[in-house]
Amino acid sequence: GAGVSQSPSNKVTEKGKDVELRCDPISGHTALYWYRQSLGQGLEFLIYFQGNSAPDKSGLPSDRFSAERTGGSVSTLTIQRTQQEDSAVYLCASSLLLQAHEQYFGPGTRLTVT
């Protein structure tokens, strides 16, 4: 079956512009996660959704970051007024349930802020 998909795969944007990253989880997966991975670094946990609800937004790096999920499916991560330090690979993952052990990752969106 189809895995987690993300779009765009690559995004180059100018500093100060807004960007929107999209994640399509595996059909039927109720939990969805966003991570950020900078070059040579581990994954930084940003936010998770259980259905459409994100109970804890404290992992988002700043108030320029927001995320939403509608219909229990597609999620978008929006970064406003991008900064160069926002450059990273943004990874989305989904799991069948919040308590499920395995997360399935998408291929990521490589964001470059110039």
Add this chain to the structure above:
Amino acid sequence: RKEVEQDPGPFNVPEGATVAFNCTYSNSASQSFFWYRQDCRKEPKLLMSVYSSGNEDGRFTAQLNRASQYISLLIRDSKLSDSATYLCVVKYSSASKIIFGSGTRLSIRP
């Protein structure tokens, strides 16, 4: 101090060798532990969960030491295809806290 720490490596070992690396975690409230594998420029994929009693999957053995707060991964009879970065993952009972280590790079040479 990071909540989850790993030796970044790289570990460079010959094919067929046995290699092991650890991951330490600082919060004793940690509930679940995993090893993920990430190939260069690819997404992470679950390698194995880590159970309290230790568990084995083919050439891979994972162990948990709650008293000393570390988990380990041992790879026997290493193959060239084992070359990757191995990420240690700690999950708390509240799913709002999932911590990935920075990864240990493993390179297997012929």
